[in-house]
Amino acid sequence: MSKDICFYFQVHQPTRLRLYRFFDIGKDSHYYDDYTNRTILRRVAQKCYLPMNELLLNEIRRHPRKFKVAFSISGSALEQFDRYAPEVLDSFRALADTGCVEFLCETYNHSLSSLVSPTEFKHQVAKHAEAIRNYFGVSPKTFRNTELIYSNSIGEQVYKMGFHTMLTEGARHIMGWKSPNYVYCDETQPKLKLLLRNYGLSDDIAFRFSNKDWAEWPLTAEKYVEWLKNAEGEIVNLFMDYETFGEHQDSDSGIFEFMSSLPDAVIRSGEFDFVTPSQAARRHEAVDELSAPEAISWADEERDTSAWLGNELQKEAFSKLYGLVEKLSIIDDAVLWNDFGHLQESDHFYYMCTKFFSDGDVHKYFNPYETPYEAFINYMNVLSDFMIRINEHAE
């Protein structure tokens, strides 16, 4: 039996906040740095989204019905495409039309709501599914949570929302001796199938590709196919940020050449099939149950939620934000709900991370603030204004 290869790419852009000072609280309720958001989005569109979408479209056409990929595009990113680079949406639609691309469901605002509020989690998921239907005309069938966060209790909620497949990290501390190269199911919801990221092979592309100190540099499609052949099991899940292509790995690194030669090399070897996540779930039975009482994720060495909720600043901001859910539940105001969504983006909490050691470089790369403290102060000022608006609305 041939082995399956499952590519899934994460597309997300945060709605970065402007410098919001104490003096602005109660006076100015526009929170976003539109200029920076637009500038970054347009840059990434030119360097990554547009050329990579074109590359994938060509590969799908070259290998009809054989080359397949999946995307999860956050609602925050969709909004920014709509506003600043509609041509990116068109290119995703062109991919959707091939029938070889699956669009996954996630939380609309790339939020961490699954960790704290079942009602808001459900709301975020429904809002995202709706957006995917609107933009691409398909109903998403597979779920991937923000940063691949997963626990048994989250799995249960996801299953009850009607999903039968979910993506997560092949985190060593919950896998033990198990290999990520099989399909598993949730311990409490056996009908929820789990696809696990092969972090070694995924990170060879996403993190190590252009690293010249890496013993395997330069990585070629042929070499990579050999590694895929050597991977024991039924399926290799290659999950990564889409910004890997052209943004994290510069186009000079040869990443585009690598990606355009890979489908051909894989197919020519005759040992593999490309599948989408929902296909994979259909084709494979779960070999075992997974137990994850604590939430796991794909971030940092710890593969847990400490990148967002590891320190007291993050916990304080997070609990103040989700403390508003109850008040908001009786408020029917699109503008307030919209801001509430943007304030939930996990990135705001990531900026407050104080783990500056082993994963510090990655954190710094994405961070518009000089220190986690500045990130916290700015976020809390915005949140304070938002709370005033909620209270005024409630009165």
Added chain:
Amino acid sequence: MFGWEFPPHIAGGLGTACEGIVKGLAHNGVQTIFVMPSASGDEDQSCTRIIDASDVAVRNVSSTVDEFLNKVKFINVDSNLVPYSDPDDYFDAIERMKKENRTETTVGFGQKFKFSGKYGANLLEEVSRYAQVGGTIAMAHESEFDVIHAHDWLTYLAGIAAKELTGKPLVVHVHATSFDRGTDDMVDSRVYAIERRGMEAADRVVTVSDLTRNIVINKYGINPSKVVTVHNAVDFSGRENLDVERGVKDKVVTFLGRITFQKGPEYFIEAAAKVIKRTRNVRFVMAGSGDMMNRAIRQVARLGIADRFHFTGFLRGKDVQKMFALSDVYIMPSVSEPFGISPLEAMRSNVPSIISHQSGAAEVLKYALKVDFWDVDALADDIYALVTYPALSDFASKQGFDEVNELKWNNATVKLKKVYESVLNK
């Protein structure tokens, strides 16, 4: 008079105080020559004559002073020493300084030394060079003055040199001591030695408060009979209070200053948490920056009050006035504060103030509320009262405004004039 800075280019409160003093003295018929390491030329000279030490070549320094100066080691220090800095333009100054790459110069006879006039890594070296040049200046102008007056440790060596060379009486003015800059077991011994030498050599030591006078007597072992307190004053002439539109409806309680151990930021935060528990219609603001800022932010997060407790970062110029205008209560919970001019500024903006007993300002402000810095419960009580009982805040605001308007340098310098007279008639 030997100073270190003079408005408009100042890094802290020392220059402002010096300007108030020379103006007050002029009002009382005392003429002054103000020597500073590095003048810019745009200083207001209507009340004093400014001599820029960077323009003076060293010459004819007598052997006694040579000997004395040889004892002063020229050391580069990495830490930045804060002489007297309130509110905290100091950090700004340091940032600017880092960008300037001052080249080293050596001074010999007949050479000029370009002083930075700032507070930085080469401070101790500048202080001793300033003494050399100061001695030269004193001799050149020997016939034009009667008393030497040196402000803070930076200028004490210059004052001593001038006294040695001219035999005229020396008054040193203590705006702050090493004990206000570090904790008891973290005092910079080199600075302490200079301070003590200056106080010992002086005919009179002027302190900005009785609190500082006690430190001078107890920690420097200076004879109490020659230590005199002249409380600071403040010059509000030409200042209009800002009218600022408020964004938040809640009462705003403000801390403004360097966020360092001496200013007692953690007591402010603890009190804030207690007040927030009892009433929701209040917000707290910590304005400024400093080495304890990150710790303060963590403390606020840990207490779970970050939606009611805001940080502004370092404020300058108009933003300081704006912050006062937005405040309902001003807090200065200093652990050790020689004087502390900021509550006077707040009260002048009609903001009732709570200050610690451990501040010099507490000795002159009758209408500020006072607590011990460590008494967080008392502080919380007073804050609660001021934001809850309009009768109290109106009273404190009105009386406080009148009170600080009376704290004039013209009055303070009458005392200073008496000090001069006492050393001349010895």
